[in-house]
Structures are given as structure tokens and as C-alpha cells.
Amino acid sequence: MRSNFVKPDMEDLILDATDRLLARYGYRKMTMDDLAAEVGIGKGTIYLHFRSKEDLIYALIDRVIRGVLERLQQILRSISSPAEKIREMIVLRVMYRFDSVQIFPESLSEMFRDLRSGVLQRREDYFKEEAKLFAAALKEGQRVGIFRPVDCSATANTMLAATNSLLPFHLSTHELGKRSDIERMVAQIADLLLYGLLQPGVKSKERRKLRRKRRQSA
Amino acid sequence: MRSNFVKPDMEDLILDATDRLLARYGYRKMTMDDLAAEVGIGKGTIYLHFRSKEDLIYALIDRVIRGVLERLQQILRSISSPAEKIREMIVLRVMYRFDSVQIFPESLSEMFRDLRSGVLQRREDYFKEEAKLFAAALKEGQRVGIFRPVDCSATANTMLAATNSLLPFHLSTHELGKRSDIERMVAQIADLLLYGLLQPGVKSKERRKLRRKRRQSA
DNA sequence: AATTGACTAAAATACTAATTTAGTCAACAG
């Protein structure tokens, strides 16, 4: 809902402040008075934008996921081959989240454990949105003949499940490990999944393309 | 450490009782007096076998993982093809754990959150043990020419990471979903990973073998 | 019309007393 104005709107200001305070204090210790002071507004103003403290957190997470989905859509629209797109999308979905929560010392799961059921439900919803985008990339790959025929929807879900353990949700980024190790691991998963999809005749060519992509990002 | 006697030894009796009480009360509510009563022994006897309440939990988890590793080793020794072995191993590592913790209403992560760092450290150690077994199966597959040349150790770690999100640790079995859906999802991940490893000329034959295996387990 | 902070019900914390529990080990039973 960002306006076209350069200046971020009030919701983003509040969410930015929430990020900073959560990093410092965690969910329970952060008060709405703290938040109002951090933004430089009255407490009532927060409630004009967010129904409750809990809603605020959902909005914060939504914002990160919107960022993920927008980037995934950009990749989908790019001129890369479907295999390259999928590889990029897989890496993006993990590393974007990794970078977004790196400032938190504890895991999201732990920090928001009072809101566990709500957060878990939303997470399922986000996965469904992502799966659609992955299914689209898979369909394109089949159309141009580089992927073997598979159930795109099921395979999309499979790819997400295959990388979900690296998402910084149940484990904090500190518990997960070094960013570079995570990025390498997710890329390796992506490559293995992709090799499992490529039509035999296509494999070498695409493999060289993926290899070149990998060297570029090093 | 189970003896060859039919009667399970004291440690197993204590651990079995721990399972039942954890399912009923959770970690915090379960007392060592409760446990002694449930086994039908004196509290001092528990401390002859386990250093502390915390150690008891580590032993309980160790026992489950020992079961996983033993089954993985059995599969490794079987006469199945390496691809079939890996598929079975992947499914086993998820479903064995799933079945072992199904009696707990909450996730292991939540139930043992007081012991988080210890439990997470052990978990990493278990993954290393498992990775060795997977690497052995990968090596065998390369030796007989059905897998393309890959770094077996790295690929083993990749395969584990690809299925870790389905382990009933951060999410309880109830939060993960229906057993049949989990089993199907892990099998799909396994298949995709395996297709990504098979040498091109080998793929069709192995695929038919895997397909037959899948029908047998339906 | 948009913002705000005083207000209040509900929640959380602090304090103190009482009770419970993990872990120990001397006494007991076989």
C-alpha cells in the first residue's frame, strides 16, 4: 500500500520502528508506548493503522513476505531460462528472509511464541502464494521443453518444503549459521532439485548455464 | 545398550515411562517422583542411571535417534539398488521420528525449550551421523555407475537439509499435518533429489524401479 | 479531520510466605 511519494507512509514508519524495538527488546518487552515514542507519534495513531499489537506483528511479517513475493515475480518476468529463474527464486526466498531477520537475536518462532498459531497459519498462506509462482516457472520450463513433465503444483510445493528448513523461522540466523554457508547449502539444494527436473537432452547445456550463473554470484 | 535378555533393562523401562509422562504432562510438569512412581522404583534408582532430569531427556532423544541410525544401517546393508536405498533412507528418517513423537501434543522444540541449546547441539550431531550413512549410499551408487560424480559428503548434507523441514521437531506432528501427506511429501522430495543424481542413461530403469517401489508401499 | 495522551480494565510484576522438586546419600533390604 505504499504511495508513490518518496516519503514512506506512516505504516512503514511504524513497522520500521517495530523492527528496531523487537531487535532490542523482543515482543513482550516492547510496549506500544515505546513504539509511539520511537516513531515520534501518539499511541492512538498506532491504533489508527493497526488493530492491535498482535496485528502489528502480522503486518510486519506480511511486509517481509510481500518483499519476497515481489522479488519472485520480478525474477519470473526476467529473460532468464526457467531453470535459472527457479534457482534464483529458491535462493531469494531463503536469503531475503535471512537478511530481513538477521537483526533479531532470537528466532521468530521463539520471539512470537505467544502468537504461535496465528503466525503458523499465515506462514502456510505465504507458502501457498510462493508455490503459485514456482508452479508458473515450472510450467514455463515445460512449455519450452527443458523440464520433464511433472505435476507443477505438487513439484512447487516439494521445492518449497525442500528449502524450508533453511528459513530463519524456527532457528534464528545465529542458530542457522554463517550466511555464506546457508547460501551455499540452499544453492546446492536448488541445483539438485533442478537436475531432477531437467530433460536428459537439456541437462548439459542448462548445467553449464547454471554453473556460469554460480560463478557470477561468487 | 539393550541386553540380549527378553526383559528390557532398567534404562529402557525408565525411558518408556518418561515417554508416557511427557505425553501426559510435558517436561516441566513431569516430576522425578512421578517418574519413579510410574516405573515402580525409588527415585534414587533413576539417578543411578541418569545424571539429571536434563540428561534423561537427552537419553530419550538419543534412543530414538539410535533407532533411526540402526534402521538406516540396515537399509544400507540391504540388496536394494543405491537409489532405492537412499529413497528408503530419506523416508525412514522422517517417518521414524514422526511415529516416535506422535504421542506428544506439543513440538519437541516447545516441550524442551528450557534445554534448547543442548537439544539443538545434539541435533546437529545426529545429522552428522546420518550424513555419513547417506554419503556411503551415494558412494556406492557412484561405484556401480548409477549416480553422476558428486561430492558425496556435501550431497548427503544437502539431502538431509532438504528434508529437515518435515522432521517433527520445531512443529508437532499435529502442526505438520496428516501422516500420509507428510509421507507423500517426503517421498516426492526424495524422488526429485534422486532424479537429480541419476546418470542420464540410468534414469529410466531406476525410475521404473522406484515407481514400482512406490506402488508397493501404497 | 487527524492526532493525541489521560484513562481504565486487564495483565504483569514485585514481594513474601508456603510448598514443591531435583538431586544426594546414609540406612535398609535382600
Add this chain to the structure above:
DNA sequence: CTGTTGACTAAATTAGTATTTTAGTCAATT
């Protein structure tokens, strides 16, 4: 003599009460 046990105790947790804090509201203010 060896293995088991539950009385014991320091530490932890819980219960009860008082105090303080906080999420959320809304009439007053800008």
C-alpha cells in the same frame, strides 16, 4: 556386600496479595 530407597535439604516454583504497568479506547485538542 551390593543394590535400592525415600528422608532430607538447597534451590526452585507456586500461591497469595499488593503494586505497577500496559493494551486499547476515545473525548479533547490541534
